[in-house]
Amino acid sequence: MAFQETATAARIVQGWCPIKITLAGSVAAGDPLMYSTGWVLATRVATEPPLLVAGEAGASGDEITAFPMANVIVTTTATNVATKGEVVAVLDDGSYAAAASTMPDVGFVVSVGGDSLSAVLSLCPAMQIIATKRT
Amino acid sequence: MAFVDVPQSRRVLQGLAPVDVLLAERVYAGDCLGISGGTWVLSANATAEQPLLVAGIDGIVGETIKAYPIAVVECTNTASNVATVGEIIALTDAGGYAPAGAGLPDVGFCVSIGADSLTSVICVIAACAQIDTARS
Numbered sequence: 001m002a003f004q005e006t007a008t009a010a011r012i013v014q015g016w017c018p019i020k021i022t023l024a025g026s027v028a029a030g031d032p033l034m035y036s037t038g039w040v041l042a043t044r045v046a047t048e049p050p051l052l053v054a055g056e057a058g059a060s061g062d063e064i065t066a067f068p069m070a071n072v073i074v075t076t077t078a079t080n081v082a083t084k085g086e087v088v089a090v091l092d093d094g095s096y097a098a099a100a101s102t103m104p105d106v107g108f109v110v111s112v113g114g115d116s117l118s119a120v121l122s123l124c125p126a127m128q129i130i131a132t133k134r135t
Numbered sequence: 136m137a138f139v140d141v142p143q144s145r146r147v148l149q150g151l152a153p154v155d156v157l158l159a160e161r162v163y164a165g166d167c168l169g170i171s172g173g174t175w176v177l178s179a180n181a182t183a184e185q186p187l188l189v190a191g192i193d194g195i196v197g198e199t200i201k202a203y204p205i206a207v208v209e210c211t212n213t214a215s216n217v218a219t220v221g222e223i224i225a226l227t228d229a230g231g232y233a234p235a236g237a238g239l240p241d242v243g244f245c246v247s248i249g250a251d252s253l254t255s256v257i258c259v260i261a262a263c264a265q266i267d268t269a270r271s
Binding site: 017 | 184185205226240241247256258264
């Protein structure tokens with residue numbers, strides 16, 4: 001079966017270029033974030049793409065550290081394990097899964113745990129919206 | 136009104152994976168750099184000068200400076216020309232930052248604005264749009 005993470009509260013995050021942001025909703029560490037009258041979990045809003053990765057959990061009003069680029073360890077079941085090198089997207093509920101149409105690509109799978117119950121993702125969510133060259 | 140930034144010395148708050156580059160044109164900290172004739176210059180109105188790096192400090196012709204493929208930059212603006220958090224940021228033909236528009240290269244997005252609306256913090260991933268061809 002295709003990759004699908006199963007426990008968003010259990011993620012471990014290593015990030016680069018830390019940025020302080022104020023949340024407008026609850027997030028878990030490693031969540032993709034979008035801006036919708038405040039920084040919130042990136043869900044399905046076509047005009048508001050995922051831009052950052054939450055470095056820590058927080059609730060509305062909290063100031064947290066977020067990253068434009070991060071490695072995130074996610075939990076999977078053995079049947080939903082990731083495949084090294086596959087492109088990773090964000091589902092409508094903000095969890096990570098195998099790329100598919102209508103879902104924004106945000107990174108790729110770096111490695112899979114020896115027990116097939118975890119995977120390391122390399123994420124840079126904004127890359128998919130920085131797409132226009134100078135003409 | 137829309138976000139307006141002009142090339143000027145900006146605060147580069149974060150930079151990732153620094154590289155040394157030899158300048159062939161004067162640039163300001165936070166400017167996007169491109170290649171012209173095999174040399175590093177301000178990425179301005181020339182299709183060949185696509186943005187690739189972000190200048191870490193001010194520099195003049197002949198100087199070697201630190202530059203970054205990814206950086207967080209604080210821009211100074213007027214209150215009426217402040218950015219909007221979350222909006223996509225592009226480069227103008229003059230090399231300043233502005234909202235995305237036709238013919239302008241996307242380089243990043245706005246992370247936050249100052250409480251006085253006189254600064255805008257943007258995350259710049261300069262080369263992102265240039266790295267786009269899949270193996271075939």
